[in-house]
Structure formats: C-alpha cells, structure tokens
Amino acid sequence: MLQVNVLRQNTAWAKERLAVRNFKQPELVDEIVALDDERKKLQTEFDTTQAKVNSASKDIGKLIGQGKKDEAEELKANVASFKSQITGLTEKMAAVEKQLQEKIVMLPNLPSEKVPPGKTPEDNVVVRSGGDIPALYAGAVPHWDLIKKHNLVDFETGAKITGSGFPLYKGKGAKLQRALIQYFLDFNTAAGYTEFIPPFMVNEQSAYSTGQLPDKEGQMYHVTEDNLYLIPTAEVPVTNIYRDEILKEADLPLMLTAYSPCFRREAGSFGKEVRGLNRVHQFEKVEIIQLVHPEKSYDVLEEMVAHVEKLVQSLELPYRILKLCGGDMGFTSALTYDFEVYSTAQQRWLEVSSVSNFENYQANRMKCRFKDANGKTQLVHTLNGSSLALPRIFASLLENNQTEQGIAIPVALRSYFGADSIS
Template identity: 70%
Template sequence: MLQVAYLRQNTELVKERLSVKHFAELSLVDEVIALDDQRKQLTFQYDETQSLVNKASKEIGMLMGKGEKDAAEAKKTEVAELKSKLQPINEQLVIVEKQLHDTLIKLPNLPAALVPAGKTPEDNLNVKESGEEPNLPANAQPHWELIKKYDIINFELGVKLTGSGFPVYKGKGARLQRALIQYFLDYNTAAGYTEFIPPYMVNEATAYGTGQLPDKEGQMYYMPADNFYMIPTAEVPVTNIYRDEILKETDLPIKMTAYTPCFRREAGSFGADVRGLNRVHQFDKIEIVQLVHPDKSYEVLDEMVAHVEKLVQSLGLKYRILRLCGGDMSFASALTYDFEVWSAAQKKWLECSSVSNFENFQTNRMKIRFKDDKGKPQLIHSLNGSSLALPRILAAILENYQTENGIVIPEVLRPYTGFDLLN
C-alpha cells in the first residue's frame, strides 16, 4: 500500500510512475488526497470539540467548588451540547477513513526507475541468456508425451480425483519431484535461509497483507464457510509471519524459505501453452523471502537474482533473465526479474521464477517495521523469489535430458533421486 504522505508530496511523479504500469485510474490519486483532506478536517473538528468538552468539564468542578451551582449547571448543559456533536463527527470520520483506505488499496505499487517501458511480455528486457541448446534425438517428444511413455505423471487420474489441472505424480516421477523439492530447500538453507512449513490456507488479513486482496480474488480458491483462502504461493503466509511487529535493526536481514503446494484457479484449458505441466491448478514451489533494511533492498534483490541463477545453472538448463516492463508487472512489485528455461522439445521459453522487490508496499499493509538508530519506527522492505517453481523446471528437465535410452537425471539431483536414468 502506498503512503498518503508520499502521494501528497510527489503527486505528479506518482501519476507518472503509475502510467508506466499502464494504470488507468490516475484520478484515484487525487481522490486519496481529497479524502485525506476530509479526514484531517474531521479529526481537527473532533479534537477541537473534545478539547472544549475537557475544558468545560474542568470548569464545572471549579464552579461547584466555589458554590456557583447555577453556573455549574449551565456549564453542564454546554458540555452535553458539545458531546452531542462528537458522535456525528466520529461517525463521519469512520466513513471517510474507510473510503480513504478502500481507495488507497486500489493503487498498485510504483515501478522503480529501472523498470522498462512497455505493456506486454514482448516488451520485457532480456538482460541475460546463458546455457547450451541440448542435442536431442530425432524422435524427441514434449514432456506431456514423455510422462505417458514413462508412466510418471497421470493427468487423467487427477481429473478423476479432482478435475483438470491437478496432476498425480507416481513412481520415479514422484521421487524426482521430491528430489527437486529437497535439493532446492537444501540449496536455500545452505545460503542462510531459515526453513518454514507454513499453513496452506490463510485468512483474509494474510491475503491482504501481501497484495493478493483485493487484486487477485478470482485467482484464489476460497472457502466461504471459514473465510479462508488456499495459498497461491508460500510468499503469502511466510511474509506475514512478522505482520504487526516492530523488529530491531540488528534483526535484519531476515531470510526465510518454504516449500508448499500452490493453488491457482487461473489455469487455461486449450492450446500448447497450457498442455501438460505448462499450466496447472496445483503445483509445488519453493519460495525465498527476505525482510531487509530499506537502504539495502536493491542490493539484496541483485543477490537473490544471483542466488536463483546459480540454482538454475546447477541443473544444466539453458535459461534467460528478463526485467519485466511496467505493463507485465504484478500489482505489488516495484521491480521484477523473471527466469525462463528453454523447453527444447516445445521450442519455447518457460517461466520458472520471479524475483521481486516490493519496497515497503507490502510491509505498509502488514505494519512490519524496525526501530532505527534514533528509536523511530521505519517500514522494512520485503522481497521474494521462486527458488524454484517445479512444473516447468520438471518439464524442461524431461525434455532437455531425454535420450534414446531414457531421461538422464541432472548430476546434482542424483543423490536425492537414487537413480541416474529415468526409463
């Protein structure tokens, strides 16, 4: 959530930066400022009236002490009249504060200066590409054919048990999936991230804290009986761990990682873009989250990008790193780098990670602060990244490592799988 004070002091800059995200409702910035003016005026009226009540109340005691009962009764009448004005002012103040909040949360985070102009994924900036094109056999197949050939993932069974987009892993497929999860977690914890196992369902306050609400209600599975949401990513519960807390500056940075299944309703239903593991409703992902000093968040962002890059490199996959343009960024992000791995059989790039700096957009919602060297509370910056999302990583491994004799397991995964070849 943006800060009202910043909007006031930098109104035109805010509108200019929101335009980079192609945000259409720039008038909301002026509405926020106007509502804040109303809030300030009502607060002043309330405080002024309350001050008069307090002053008159003290005078009643003094008049009674002097025996001036008539004057004291008159003052009581004055106090009663003043108090009668307080309730309607307070009621109006509550209404205006809600309007202010409801309007403010419609504004997305401001994109950083590094964010390139553009509206669609085609406008994203390719900042790096690395890795070699695999030499595939003449009869190479896409992963959705390979999983049938080796009987490692069953989508039809998933339809029977739940519905489309819910794969069932079995045999060596399940072991490979588990190996990826364990390897990614070990890689992250070795880099100083503390592992968490959070709930897979969250309440409304938690979903609001990271910006999923009110922006992404339609993308989450919702359970109205309990007012819970299935998590779309571990970022949601993990970042909220420190909600409503004031930390010490010496506590920073806080580095967290978690494996969770993720649940998203937006999966498509037609075309190669959504076949097999390319897009599913339930998938596994390992997340990294950092809470850092605001002066260091962009330095940490670079460190997290490098961390994810080394992880992708260790799998021997061809990859590229994109800096997202304004029109392709998420609601809450200030700057995002996407990682994509090359799908050799499909001849296309598959997104497998996003690493983002949210600055204080999320922490302002969650009130995660630290005390600076002067003892003043300051908002922390939050960052997160996929390290990694498994479906497209698994698809790329199956396709890029296929041979005439089976699928070769990347060397770093063999201690976890217990086998070198999937056949």
Template identity: 75%
Template sequence: MLQVQVLRNNPAWVKERLAIRNFKQPELVDEIIALDDLRRKTQANFDAVQAQANTAAKEIGKLMAQGNKEAAETLKFQVSGLKLETTALSNALAETEKQLHEKLIQLPNLPAAIVPAGHSADDNVVVKNGGNIPQLYAGAKPHWDLIKQYDLIDFETGAKITGSGFPLYKGKGAKLQRALVQFFLDENTQAGYTEYIPPFMVNEASAYGTGQLPDKEGQMYHATEDNFYLIPTAEVPVTNIYRDVILKEEELPIKMTAYSPCFRREAGSFGKDVRGLNRLHQFEKVEIIQIVHPEESYTTLDAMVNHVEGLLLQLELPYRIVRLCGGDMGFTSALTYDFEVFSAAQQRWLEVSSVSNFESFQTNRLKCRFKDASGKTQLAHSLNGSALALPRIVAALLENNQHENGIRLPKALHRYFGAEQLV
C-alpha cells in the first residue's frame, strides 16, 4: 500500500508512474488527497473540541472546590454539549479514514524508474540470455507424452481425486519432485537463507498484508467456514512472520526460504500453452524472501536474480531474464524480473520464476518496521522470488534432456535422485 505522504508530495509524478502501469483510475490520487485533507481537518476539529472539554472539566473541579455550584453546573452543561460534538467528530473521522483506506488499497505499487512502459508481455525487455538450446533427435516428444510413456504423472487419476489441474505424481516422477525440492532448499540455505515450513492456509489479515487481498481474491481457494485462504505461494505466510513487528536495524537483512504446495484458481484454456504441466491449480514451489534496509533493496534484488540464475545454470537449462513492463507487472511490485526456460520440444519459453522488489508497498500493509541507528522507526523493504517453481522446470528437464533411450538428468541432481538417468 502506498503512503499518503508520497501522493501528497508529488501527485503529478505519482500519476505519471501509474500511467506506466496503464492504471485506468488516476483520479483516485486526487480523491485520496481530498479525503486526507478532510481527515486532517476533522482530526484538528476533534482535538480542539476535546481540549476545550478537558479544560472545562478541570475548571468544574475548581469551581466545585470554591463552592460555586451554579457556575459549575453551567459549565457541566457546556461540557455535555462538547462531548456530543466530540462523539460526532469521532464518528466522522472513523468514516473518513475508512473511505481513505478503501481508496488507497486500490492503488498498485509505483513502478521503478527503469520499468519500461507497455501493455503486455510483448513489451517486456530481455536483459540476458544464458545456456544452450539443445538440438533434439528426430521424433522428440513434448513432456505430456513423455510423462505417459514413462508413467511419471497421472493427470487422469488426479482429476478423479480432485479435478483437472491437480496432478498425481508417482514413482520416478515423485522422486524427481523430491530431488528438485531438496536441491533448491540446499542451495538456498547455503546462500544464507533460513528454511521455514509455513502453514499452507492463511487468514484474511495475512492475505491482505502481502497484497493478495483484495486484488487477487478470485484467484485464491477460500475455505469460507473458517475464512482461511489456501496459499498461492509461500511468500504469503513467510512474509507475514514479520507482520506488526518492529525490528532492530542490525537484524537486517532477514533471508528466508520455504517449500510449499501452491494453489491457484487461474482459469485455463485449451491448447498446448496450458497442456500438461504448463498450467496447474496445485503445484510445488520453493520461495526466497528477504526483508531489508530500504537503501539495500535494489542491491538485494540483483543478488537474488544472480542466485536464481545460478540454479538454472546448475540445471543446465537454456534461460533468459526478462524485465517486465508496467502493464505486465504484479499489483504489489515496483520492479520484477522473470526467468524463462526454453522448452525445446514445445519450441517456446516457459516462465519458471519471478523475482520482485516490493519496496515498502507490502511492509506498509504489514506494519513491518525497524528502528535505525538514530532511534527513528521506518518501513523496511521486502522482496521475493521463486527458487524455483517446479512444474515448468520439470517440463523443460524432460523435454530438453530426452534421447532415444531415456531421459538424462543434469549433474547437479545426480546425488539427490541417486542416478544419472531419470529413466
């Protein structure tokens, strides 16, 4: 959530940055400032009337002590009127603050200066390519055919148990999942991230804190009886560890990693773009999260991008790093880099990670703060990234490493899987 003072300081600049996102309601900025003006005026009136009532109450005590009951009774009558006025002002203040908050949470984060303008993925900027695109043998297959051939994942039984988009991993398919999760967690913890196993459901306050509510309410599975939400990513519960927390400056940076299943109600369509593992309602992911000093967040973002790149290099997958344009960024992000791996059998790029700096957008909602060396309390910055999402990694590993007699594994996974070949 943006801070009102940011809007007040330079509303024209805020509207300019929102335009980079193709935000369609720039008038909200003026409405928020007007409501904040009303809030300030109402607060000032409330404080003045409250002070007048307090002064009068003290005077009543003096008059009573002096035996001047008539003057005291007159003043009591005035205090009663002042109390009614403060009650009315208090109610008006609460209503204004509610309206202000409701409008403020509709504003997305402001994109960083280097975010390119654009409407869709076609306007994103490729900043780096890495790895080698393999040349497959004649007759190479897409991963959904390889999965059936080698009996790795059962989509039909998963659909019977739950529904489409809920795969059933089995045998070596399940073992590959476990190997990847262990590899990612080991690499993350060796890089200084503390491992967590978070709850896989969160309450409304947690979903609001990281920006999923109200922006993505329809995309989350909702357990209505308890008002819990199944997590779309481990970012949500792990970042909320520090909701309503004031840290010491020396505790920063905080580096966390977590494996979790992820649940998303994303509407799918038919065709190869969403076939097999390309789009699921339940999938596994390992996440990295950092809470840092504001002056360090962009250096940290670069370090997290380098870390994810290192994972893909070890998996020997061809990849590219893409800086998202304003129209393709998530609601909470100030700057996002996507990682895509090339699927040789599908001849297309598959997104496998997003690494984002949220600046103070999440921490303002979370009230995650720290005390600096001078004792001043200020908002920390938060960042997160996928390290990594498994489904499309698995798809690319199967497709890019297939040969006539099976599927090889990258060297980094040999000790985790216990073999050099998947099948």
C-alpha cells in the first residue's frame, strides 16, 4: 500500500510513475489526497471540540465549588452539545477513513525508475542469457508425451480425485519432484537463508498484507466457512511472520526460504500453452524472501537475481533473464526480473521464476518496521523470488535432457535423485 504523504508530496511524480504501468485511473491520486484533506479537517474539528469539552468540564467543577450552580448547568448543556458534535465527527471520520482505505488499496505500487516502458510481455527487456539450447534427436517429444512414456505423472487420476490441473506425481516422477525440492532448499540454506515450513492457508489479513487482496481475490481458493485462503505462494505466510513487528536494525537483513504447495485458480487459462505441466492449479515451489534496510534493497535485488541464476545454471538449462516493463509487472512490485528456461521440444520460453523488490509497499500494509541507529522507526523493504517453481523446471528438464535411451539427470541432482537417468 502506498503512503498518503508520498502521494501528497509527489502528486505529479506519482501519476507519472503510474502511467509507466499504464494504470487507467490516475485520478485516484487526487481523490485520495482530497479525502486525506477532509480527514485532517475533521480531525482538527474533533480535537478542537474535545478541547472545549475538557476545558468546560474543568470550569464546571470550579463553578460548582464556587456555588455558581446556574452557570455550571449552562456549561453542562454546552458540554452535551459538544459531545453530540464529537459523536457526529467520529462517524464522519470513520466514513472518510473507510473511503480513503478503499481507494488507496486500488493503487498498485509505483514502478522504480529502472522499469522500462511498455505494455505487453513483448516489451520486456532481455538482460542476459546463458546455457546452450540442446540439439535433440529426431524423435524428441514434448514433456507430456515423455511423462506418459515413463509413467511419471497421472493427469487423468488427478482430475478424477480433484479436477483438471491437479497432477498426481508417481514413481520416478514423484522422486524427481522431491529431489528438486530438497536440492533447492539446500541451495538456499547454504547461501544463508533460514528454512521455514509455513501454514498452507492464511487469513484475510495475511492475504491483504502481501497484496493478494483485493487485487487477486478471483485467483485464490477461498475456504468460505472459515474465511481462509489457500496460499498462491509461500511468500504470503512467510512474509507475514513479521507483520505488526518492530525489528532492530541489527536484525536486517532477514533471509527466509520455504517450500510449499501453491494453489491458483488460473481462471480463463486454456489452449495448447497450458498443456501438461505448463500451467496447473496446484504446484510446488521453493521461495526466497528478504526483509532489508531501505537503502540496500536494490543491491539485495541484484544479489537475489544472481542467486537464482546460479541455481538455474546448476541445472544446466538454457535460460534468459528479463526486466519486466511497466505494463507486465505485478500489482505490488516496484521492479521485477523474470527467469525463463527454453523448452526445446515445445520451442518456446517458459517462465520459472520472478524476483521482485516491493520496496515498502507490503511493509506499509503489514506494519513491518525497524528502528534505526537514531531511534527513528522506518518501514522495511521486502523482496521475494521463486527459487524455483517446479512444474516448468520439471518439464524443461525432461524435454531438454531426453535421449533415445531415456532422460539424463543433471549432475547437481543425481545424488538427490539417486540415479543418473530415467529410462
């Protein structure tokens, strides 16, 4: 959530940054500032009237002590009138505050000055690439055919148990999935991240704090009777560990990693680009999250990108890193890098990670602060990245490593998987 004082002090700049996002309601900035003006005016009236009540109450005591009963009764009548005004002002302030909050949560984060202009994924900027696209043998096939051939994932039984988009991993497919999860966690903890196993459902406040509500309400699975949400990513519960906390500057940075299943409705997704594991409703992901000093967040962002890059490189997959344009960024992000790996059998790039700096957007929502050396309280900056999302990594590993004899396992994974190949 954006801070009202930032919008007030930098109104034109805020609108200019929102234009980079192609945001269609820049007038919201003016409406928010006007509501804040009204809130301040009402607060001043409230404080002035309350001061009159306090002063009159003291005078009433004095008048009674002096035997001036009639004058005391007259003041009592005034106090009653003041209190009635206070009740009305309280109601008006609550209504204005509600309107203010409803409007401010409609504003996405302001893009960093580093965000390139653009409206669609085609406008994203390739920062760098690595790895070699393999030359596959003549009979190479997409991962959904490899999965069927080697009996790794059962989509039909998953659909019977739950529905379309809920794959059932089995045999060597389940073992490869488990090997990837353990490898990713070990890679992250070796770099200094502390591992967590979070709850896989969150309450409304947690979803609001990291920006899933109200922006992505339609994409989340909602347990209506208990008003809980199945998590779309471990980012949500893990970041909320520090909701309503005041940290010490010496505690920063906080580096956290977690595995979780992820649940996304993906409403409206269809067609050949979502076939197989390309897009599913339940998938596994390992996440990295950092809470850092505001002055260091962009350096940390580059460090996190480098960390994920090393992880992708260790899997021997061809990849590229994209800096997302304003029109393709997530609602809460100030700057995002996407990682894509090349699916040789499908002949297209598949997104496997997003690494983002949210600056203080999430921290402001969840009131996560720290005290600096001067005792001043500041909002932390939050960052997160996929390290990594499994379905498309799984698919790309199968496709890019297929041979006539079977599927080769990358060297880094062999000790986790317990074999050099799937035959």
